[in-house]
Amino acid sequence: MAARTIKDNLKRIEENINTACGKSGRSRDEITLIAVTKTVGIQEIIEVIAAGYTELGENRLPHLEEVATLTAEYIENNQPETKVNWHMIGHLQRNKVRKLLPISQTIHSVDSLRLAAEINSTAQKYNITAEIFLQANCSGEQQKYGIEPAETVELAGQIGEMPNIKLAGVMTMAAFTDNEAQIRKTFIRAREIFEQIRGSGISPETCKYLSMGMTNDYTIAVEEGATHLRIGSAIFN
Numbered sequence: 001m002a003a004r005t006i007k008d009n010l011k012r013i014e015e016n017i018n019t020a021c022g023k024s025g026r027s028r029d030e031i032t033l034i035a036v037t038k039t040v041g042i043q044e045i046i047e048v049i050a051a052g053y054t055e056l057g058e059n060r061l062p063h064l065e066e067v068a069t070l071t072a073e074y075i076e077n078n079q080p081e082t083k084v085n086w087h088m089i090g091h092l093q094r095n096k097v098r099k100l101l102p103i104s105q106t107i108h109s110v111d112s113l114r115l116a117a118e119i120n121s122t123a124q125k126y127n128i129t130a131e132i133f134l135q136a137n138c139s140g141e142q143q144k145y146g147i148e149p150a151e152t153v154e155l156a157g158q159i160g161e162m163p164n165i166k167l168a169g170v171m172t173m174a175a176f177t178d179n180e181a182q183i184r185k186t187f188i189r190a191r192e193i194f195e196q197i198r199g200s201g202i203s204p205e206t207c208k209y210l211s212m213g214m215t216n217d218y219t220i221a222v223e224e225g226a227t228h229l230r231i232g233s234a235i236f237n
């Protein structure tokens with residue numbers, strides 16, 4: 001049997017997303033598929049771009065710097081009309097913000113007030129606005145990163161005061177498990193926090209997105225309201 005190609009994988013993922021949209025009465029255009037490129041090189045990234053996907057995600061700055069440079073070169077030489085958008089999805093240290101912002105202005109992994117403040121002040125120096133998601137720990141288990149649900153709502157209020165960041169929404173990660181009920185519970189909790197922030201008197205232009213769903217659980221995430229899926233292995237393996 002011939003090896004599956006990235007194009008085949010994307011086609012299958014789209015079918016699954018469409019099925020999940022059908023089940024939950026949603027429309028495919030409400031959902032952004034972010035191709036997570038952390039394990040791959042420029043050749044695979046070019047294949048994804050050629051298939052029409054330009055929202056790309058990375059979890060570590062060194063690999064992001066490397067592939068973002070190569071991707072920019074490729075685009076400039078081959079399809080200068082295309083615009084690629086890099087999403088930072090992994091844990092971010094404050095001392096990396098200065099290097100990150102020129103490459104990526106969409107950060108899904110903001111998990112403290114100090115990090116948000118650093119992004120705001122650095123964005124101010126660059127004269128840009130960064131879009132951030134608050135990473136909430138909704139799984140009810142000990143996770144390495146992520147804010148407690150109640151604190152997430154409070155932090156959203158504090159971020160509203162920062163002129164150079166815009167609260168894009170809430171991000172969460174489910175536990176890596178086959179237990180569908182447990183995964184669903186995590187996503188429902190994230191959705192509740194998202195709605196609670198939206199109902200807390202913030203500007204209606206902010207907190208519009210819900211970033212959840214990876215290879216193992218993206219159809220459940222769609223059913224529970226995800227607007228941004230972060231998928232790696234299902235595309236590249």
Ligand SMILES: *Cc1c(COP(=O)(O)O)cnc(C)c1O
Binds near residue numbers: 089216231232233234
């Ligand atoms: C790696 C990663 C993903 C993608 O994971 P897959 O299981 O390969 O789809 C999504 N989100 C974050 C934060 C990641 O680090």
